[in-house]
Structure formats: C-alpha cells, structure tokens
Amino acid sequence: xxxxxxxxxxxxxxxxxxxxxxxxxxxxxxxxxxxxxxxxxxxxxxxxxxxxxxxxxxxxxxxxxxxxxxxxxxxxxxxxxxxxxxxxxxxxxxxxxxxxxxxxxxxxxxxxxxxxxxxxxxxxxxxxxxxxxxxxxxxxxxxxxxxxxxxxxxxxxxxxxxxxxxxxxxxxxxxxxxxxxxxxxxxxxxxxxxxxxxxxxxxx
Ligand code: SF4
Numbered sequence: 001x002x003x004x005x006x007x008x009x010x011x012x013x014x015x016x017x018x019x020x021x022x023x024x025x026x027x028x029x030x031x032x033x034x035x036x037x038x039x040x041x042x043x044x045x046x047x048x049x050x051x052x053x054x055x056x057x058x059x060x061x062x063x064x065x066x067x068x069x070x071x072x073x074x075x076x077x078x079x080x081x082x083x084x085x086x087x088x089x090x091x092x093x094x095x096x097x098x099x100x101x102x103x104x105x106x107x108x109x110x111x112x113x114x115x116x117x118x119x120x121x122x123x124x125x126x127x128x129x130x131x132x133x134x135x136x137x138x139x140x141x142x143x144x145x146x147x148x149x150x151x152x153x154x155x156x157x158x159x160x161x162x163x164x165x166x167x168x169x170x171x172x173x174x175x176x177x178x179x180x181x182x183x184x185x186x187x188x189x190x191x192x193x194x195x196x197x198x199x200x201x202x203x204x
Pocket of ligand 1: 022023025027028089112
C-alpha cells in the first residue's frame with residue numbers, strides 16, 4: 001500500500017480528499033486533477049474502468065465522456081438503476097499523449113497501475129458492493145491477475161482478493177472503437193447481455 005493510501009479512515013469522502021493530493025506516480029504531473037470514484041457510498045454494484053479520459057480529467061468525475069454515456073445507456077437497457085452503482089477506475093489520473101490539438105488516451109503501465117491500486121482496494125473495502133464489474137482488460141487484470149482474458153472470461157463471475165464476486169466484461173470504449181455500425185451494435189448487445197447478469201448477483 002502506498003503512503004498516501006495508508007490512512008486510517010472509514011470515510012469515502014476522507015479517502016477522496018487524500019487522493020486529491022496523491023503523487024505516488026508521475027501521472028499527476030500532466031493531468032488536471034485526480035478523478036476519484038463517484039456514486040452511492042453503499043452501492044450494491046461497483047464498476048471499475050481503466051483510467052479517466054479527457055472529459056473526465058477536465059470535469060473531475062468518472063465516466064462522464066462518450067464511454068460513460070454508453071455505459072449509462074447500457075445500464076438502462078439491462079434494467080439496472082444507475083443510483084445502485086458506484087463507478088471508478090483502476091488509475092485515477094488521465095495519462096495521455098498529444099496528437100495535433102487532441103489529448104489521446106495512453107494506456108497506464110504496470111508501475112502506475114500498482115501505485116494506484118491501493119486507492120481502488122480501499123474504495124471497494126469501504127463501499128462493500130455485492131458485485132464488482134471489471135470493465136476491460138486493465139480492470140480485469142488488476143482485480144483478478146494477469147491470466148484473465150476479457151474475451152475468454154467475459155460474462156463470468158470470478159473471485160478476487162479484493163471482492164468476493166467480480167463480473168468481467170468489456171470496457172464501453174472498446175464498443176465505440178468497433179470498425180463499423182454492425183460491429184458496434186453486435187458488441188453493444190453483448191455488453192448489455194453481460195450486464196443483465198448483474199440482477200442475479202446483487203441485491204438490487
Ligand atoms: S495515478 Fe494514482 S497513484 Fe498515480 S498520482 Fe494519480 S492517484 Fe496517485
């Protein structure tokens with residue numbers, strides 16, 4: 001556990017305040033702010049993505065950009081009340097590279113993931129969700145180990161040292177990156193099917 005996370009608190013808001021000053025890896029230097037998790041402090045469902053994107057970095061909230069909007073739509077289509085969900089990321093600062101005028105997402109490396117993981121560990125411990133949903137490979141491997149493969153394990157519920165039940169599925173941004181509309185539709189429907197399993201796994 002890094003020094004910033006090794007704080008004696010049972011309060012999510014105190015944890016959020018501590019994370020705002022985290023400098024446990026270098027990602028804080030080029031990001032606007034820490035993007036901590038958001039949602040009900042005793043949510044039944046805890047969704048974990050990879051890291052904030054450009055919109056999240058600017059607004060300071062997780063899943064408010066295009067991928068977050070797709071997640072919101074999929075939750076509705078899967079019959080899940082968004083107020084039952086807490087959303088967060090493995091890595092709390094936006095890692096990016098400049099392409100023209102745009103800041104493009106850059107995958108966090110293993111050192112950055114390890115440095116940041118204690119924040120997620122503590123979030124899960126405080127929220128105590130019935131079910132954690134790992135969105136994409138970074139979240140799945142951070143929670144379940146490097147042998148997890150999203151395409152092989154999606155829709156499965158696995159046990160993690162962080163949570164009793166972890167449901168693996170894709171990250172909504174991967175649906176947005178699908179090569180054409182037919183592929184996007186197909187991927188979206190499969191994503192909703194994965195999320196539809198949540199009702200049997202959590203007390204909603
Ligand atoms: S990415 Fe995580 S570990 Fe790195 S500075 Fe930000 S909050 Fe701290």
